[in-house]
Amino acid sequence: MSKKVGVVVDNDFDHDIRVTKEVNILKEAGYDVHVLCFGFEGSDYDSHEGLTVDRINISRKRKNRLYFFNVRFPFYRILWKKNIKEFIVRHDLDIIHVHDLYLSKPAKKAITNCGKRVPLILDLHENYPFAILSYNWTKGWLRNFLANPKKWKAWEFDYLIAADKIIVLAEHFKEQLIDEYPKLNAKEFIVYPNVIDIKKFDQYPVDHSKSRPFKGLTLLYFGIIAERRGVFDTVKALEKVNSKGHDVNLLIIGPVDKADQDLFQEILNTSSSKKSIKYIPWIELSELTTYLNLIDVCISPIHKNPQHESGVANKVFQYMYGRKPLIVSDSRPQMELVKKHNCGLSFSNIDELVESIEYLLKNPVTREELGDNAYHALIHHYATESQNRKLLNLYDSLS
Numbered sequence: 511m512s513k514k515v516g517v518v519v520d521n522d523f524d525h526d527i528r529v530t531k532e533v534n535i536l537k538e539a540g541y542d543v544h545v546l547c548f549g550f551e552g553s554d555y556d557s558h559e560g561l562t563v564d565r566i567n568i569s570r571k572r573k574n575r576l577y578f579f580n581v582r583f584p585f586y587r588i589l590w591k592k593n594i595k596e597f598i599v600r601h602d603l604d605i606i607h608v609h610d611l612y613l614s615k616p617a618k619k620a621i622t623n624c625g626k627r628v629p630l631i632l633d634l635h636e637n638y639p640f641a642i643l644s645y646n647w648t649k650g651w652l653r654n655f656l657a658n659p660k661k662w663k664a665w666e667f668d669y670l671i672a673a674d675k676i677i678v679l680a681e682h683f684k685e686q687l688i689d690e691y692p693k694l695n696a697k698e699f700i701v702y703p704n705v706i707d708i709k710k711f712d713q714y715p716v717d718h719s720k721s722r723p724f725k726g727l728t729l730l731y732f733g734i735i736a737e738r739r740g741v742f743d744t745v746k747a748l749e750k751v752n753s754k755g756h757d758v759n760l761l762i763i764g765p766v767d768k769a770d771q772d773l774f775q776e777i778l779n780t781s782s783s784k785k786s787i788k789y790i791p792w793i794e795l796s797e798l799t800t801y802l803n804l805i806d807v808c809i810s811p812i813h814k815n816p817q818h819e820s821g822v823a824n825k826v827f828q829y830m831y832g833r834k835p836l837i838v839s840d841s842r843p844q845m846e847l848v849k850k851h852n853c854g855l856s857f858s859n860i861d862e863l864v865e866s867i868e869y870l871l872k873n874p875v876t877r878e879e880l881g882d883n884a885y886h887a888l889i890h891h892y893a894t895e896s897q898n899r900k901l902l903n904l905y906d907s908l909s
Contacts, residue, residue: 514542515905516603518594518613520577523547523563524555527795527824528635529609531707535898537561541905546597548573562601566593578647580612581658587616594620598628605908607631611638611662611669618672629908632673634820637683639663641817644738646769667691675904677702679821680843700904704824708893711831714799722804723788726757727871729837730805732798733825735774736767740811740839742774747863748783751871758867759786761805763793802832806877807870810838811863822847830888835880837866851891853884 515536519529523545536543537560549555549565550573557563566589576586594617598606606628608617614632621628639662642648648659670676670691676699678684684699722728729748735741744760751758760783766774778784793801802808808829812818818841826844829836836854838844848854855866870877 590616724759851887
């Protein structure tokens with residue numbers, strides 16, 4: 511009989527690329543997978559073949575409030591503990607796999623309350639104690655006091671030690687955690703990067719009837735838009751480049767963090783290069799291959815900090831699939847990737863970003879070479895069966 515796995519994530523699952531990819535790998539390997547997630551009021555969700563999805567019905571507003579007060583009040587933790595316990599009992603689960611640090615202890619308490627031995631896997635998508643400090647919704651004295659984000663650093667070890675196995679995005683982050691908390695055993699970790707599902711991307715069509723958004727060199731930023739992700743710095747660099755008489759453009763695709771919406775709109779309206787910027791709030795992931803075909807250079811300008819140094823962002827591997835040269839900030843994991851595979855340029859400040867854009871503008875042959883290097887690195891070094899085998903070996907060790 512196949513092992514029953516319970517995957518727990520505090521979003522609506524369907525648009526979480528990392529989680530859906532891991533679930534598909536487990537399904538293909540013969541595991542009986544069940545998912546516990548939110549079902550937001552007013553949203554319609556597709557069914558998933560061969561997969562049970564249990565949804566906690568809640569409004570986004572209520573979810574966001576509970577999450578905001580997660581340190582000051584235990585209601586969010588209680589909600590998850592209760593639902594995870596019921597989830598385990600309902601499906602008689604053998605393994606629980608939770609995503610993100612803050613679900614670890616509620617899951618451990620739920621397992622204890624079940625009176626059943628169920629191994630717990632913790633999947634860290636980021637360096638959460640630092641990440642929450644960087645979110646604009648925790649800034650300002652009142653919001654900072656109410657959210658109390660600094661508490662997560664004090665809680666981090668207790669949430670890590672609650673898990674039997676820990677998945678991280680990068681070797682660097684694993685080493686950092688073990689150095690900081692020597693009681694954590696290196697054998698309990700695996701490194702599983704945010705690599706895309708190549709099989710799925712190969713099925714996405716390219717719409718060749720769609721026109722380029724601009725005639726001149728076009729940069730693409732794809733993903734969540736926020737100050738901490740360097741999008742606003744990119745606009746400043748674009749202004750400097752175009753002030754020299756160049757024709758460089760920026761296509762931005764993705765939702766804006768609520769705390770940054772006013773600032774982003776102001777930048778779009780007042781930038782001296784506003785005619786060179788096109789913003790699309792949302793596309794389906796299946797459309798990304800089409801947009802990659804319409805641009806020249808991809809950019810990941812995330813700010814260098816402990817959160818972003820926990821691994822390479824998913825968008826970088828998506829860019830590589832499009833055979834595009836990369837311009838990345840000096841956040842260590844993505845900078846090392848670009849240097850190792852000679853697939854782009856890195857920068858540490860806005861002036862260096864300007865230089866990188868100008869270099870690729872003036873060297874179209876190099877752009878093509880770097881883009882080819884990016885694709886080959888993705889296929890031969892990252893999106894391989896050996897990467898998927900790491901995840902399956904972890905599960906096999908618990909069987």
